[in-house]
Amino acid sequence: MTAYYAQLLVNGIIAGSIYAMFAVGLAMVYGVFKFINFSHGELITWGAYLTLMFSSPPFSLPVYISIVPALLITVGIGLAQDRFVYRPLRQSNPIAILIASIGLSYMLRNGIRLCWGSDLHTFDLPLSTGILLGGVYITKIQILMMLSALLFFCILYFLLTRTLLGKSLRAVSDNIELSAIMGINMKKVTWTIWVLASVFAGSGGILLALDTSLDPMMGMNSLIKAFAAVLLGGAGNVWGALIGGLFIGIAENLSVAFISPDYKDFISYALIFILLLFKPRGFFGIAGGVR
Amino acid sequence: MDYLYHILIISLIYSIFAQSLNLELGFTGLYNFGHIAFFGIGAYTSALLSLNGVPIPLAVIGAITLAGVAGALLAIPTLRLSGDYFGIATLVFAEMIHLVFLNERDITRGPMGLPNIPRPEWIGSGISSLPPFLIVTFAAAAVTFILLRRITNSPYGRSLKVIREDEFVAQALGKNTSLIKTKAIVTGSAFAGLAGVIWAHYITYISPSDFTLQETILVLLCVVLGGKGTHFGPVVGAFVIIFFAEFIRFIPIPSEYIRFVAPLQGMVYGFILVIMMLKRPQGLIPESRKFTTTNA
Secondary structure (H helix, E strand, C coil): CHHHHHHHHHHHHHHHHHHHHHHHHHHHHHHHHCCCCCCHHHHHHHHHHHHHHHHCCCCCCCHHHHHHHHHHHHHHHHHHHHHHHHCCCCCCCHHHHHHHHHHHHHHHHHHHHHHHCCCCECCCCCCCCEEEECCEEEEHHHHHHHHHHHHHHHHHHHHHHHCHHHHHHHHHHHCHHHHHHCCCCHHHHHHHHHHHHHHHHHHHHHHHHHHCCECCCHHHHHHHHHHHHHHHHCCCCHHHHHHHHHHHHHHHHHHCCCCCHHHHHHHHHHHHHHHHHHCCCCCCCCCCCCC | CHHHHHHHHHHHHHHHHHHHHHHHHHHCCCCCCCCHHHHHHHHHHHHHHHHCCCCHHHHHHHHHHHHHHHHHHHHHHHCCCCHHHHHHHHHHHHHHHHHHHHHCHHHHCHHHCECCCCCCCCCCCCHHHHHHHHHHHHHHHHHHHHHHHHHHHCHHHHHHHHHHHCHHHHHHCCCCHHHHHHHHHHHHHHHHHHHHHHHHHHHCCECHHHCCHHHHHHHHHHHHHHCCCCCCHHHHHHHHHHHHHHHHHHCCCCHHHHHHHHHHHHHHHHHHHHHHHHHCCCCCCCCCCCCCCCCC
């Protein structure tokens, strides 16, 4: 019985590390530009589908190489979102940006449907067998998922705390006007945020797709989880998003032991509701800021 | 001709739905992204009641009431949230309702949906029922239009607009803003329920996949395109969108390309939303910014 719970816990950590990768980009964009980017989910989907595209004919690259052009294009999509939609709207009211991001997300999602159809796809990989570690089954891809999440967060930590760029990122999310007055290069900071958000979302999407499958709704479904993670960690807080993501993943997977698996998604929805109502600043109530 | 009746009925149903969203989104500034939940609650309640032998008029009243009550239940906790957080909470609410429709198989039959939803005897079924159904739908849309127009032109309607422009001002003027907003959501939800009821009895088959984010985006598009905060805007928006969607079917498309139509249509909808926000956020019919007190 303990093995059963341990298995659920491990599943939760795996799912949670991916949610955390999705949540980071959302939290950073929220922290600086103060809007919820609905089309963030579509970066997840596009990252995964583009990898599928480069790894199948006519390109037929090995999966680990096709990740590179896929991520480059995902970053391109992220930057284009900012350049053509969010930057022109920066001075208008936040609701206009929200509606625009919903529209953008719908457009990109249907773009996926147009190119690849609505059916499930999987990567043409040999079935990875599980390894039994102390009563818990785990596949190589799942280990890869956890290691990549760890690596990404280490790089992010280094970037935010040890570089000048990271310092300006933190300053901008603290107070965008004051930072601009102090001569921080806003273009560079904006650019960095979108690149980071796209890379995290795209890589997370690829890892998720390697473990499960690809479908056009994967981004939207993950986005709601990521949003729950962001709320849990306190909006605009990168480290909160990491812990929030892990928490959501574990809570969701452990819930299977107690309630019907049909209602697995209900957990994160209910959590969003409860958090919004009682703890809108998150459990790590550091007000705003990429810290 | 029969097909035209069909398009008109669907457009009128969507115009009711869009007007109800407009009361919240356009007049009060409450960004409800889960409005489809109330449409769904209305449709499912009326369908389930009438399938279990409750007379249709009673089922309709029950459905509208339940949609309104659900609106109150959503409004009371979420109204303390502002702007985008309210949007997220409502979106999540709609997803939760969708999951309930999908998973409470004993009641809703889950993904199989509810077939053979009855209609009143005097309307009947088949092609001959289209004109009377059109009249009923038109009457409902007209009642919705007149009632919502009266509400929004009344002193209460003006306080909604004040809340939209600046909630603190409304509070400073001694308005109980949360009560006013709750009333707006209950009214909006009840009318959304009405739209859902008519839809369920018109299509006679409902399933959880009819009540998803996609429909929320469609109705949002109707309101934003037509012009939020106006009386005619959502009606015009609904007619434009539904006629556009239906007339695409008449374009001769080779059968091997037919699967590209729905995604392309979705891309166009998304694109219109983005372009409207960038170029014409006020919609086709802009709201008059004059403060008039005599046009009630």
